[in-house]
Amino acid sequence: MSKQNKEYYKETMQLMEELGQAIPQTMATYNRLHRVATEDGALSFKVKELMALGIAITVRCDGCIAYHVQQSLSAGATYEEIVETIGVAIMMGG
Template sequence: MKSYKEINNDQKTLSSEYHKSAPAVLDGFMELHKASMKEGALSSKVKELMALSIAISARCDGCIGAHAKASLREGATREEIIETIGVAIMMGGGPSTIYGTQALGAVDEFLAEK
């Protein structure tokens, strides 16, 4: 099984290296990320669950790792994440089924840290 803790750590390293070469690009993306995920009409938890669902549908391991962990940090329960995975599967079909089950593995990996 993939280790999403390792994927997250590897992505932090890769992003740090990329930032040295293109700080404006990564800084711009991070500003967009902060603006998009802040509390508003939708809670940050709901936004993280939405991002996790899209990450599953897009089959993005780094995105799954980041948004599974962030969903938990924002207070999502394992049950809420299971329902989020269900929506991703409904929207993305077979590939989302594979990545949805891997996202649940990521959630369980992060929950085991606590």
């Protein structure tokens, strides 16, 4: 992960922590939705994180991109899988 991406990731995690303190019930519900939506099912956690990364790219959310790159890597995604995800996102989002 690039230095810039690491900074976005750190800022995103800090913001999520601050939101958790400001609106705890909302963030607890959001976090539960995230856990349930990304758990293994017909699609693996890794595939779902790659999908989320592609969506983050198309909506141009820097913090989301940083988060989902990190989550994809943590789930075992390879450089090649991430690059192909970026390619599909570019195709779909311009």
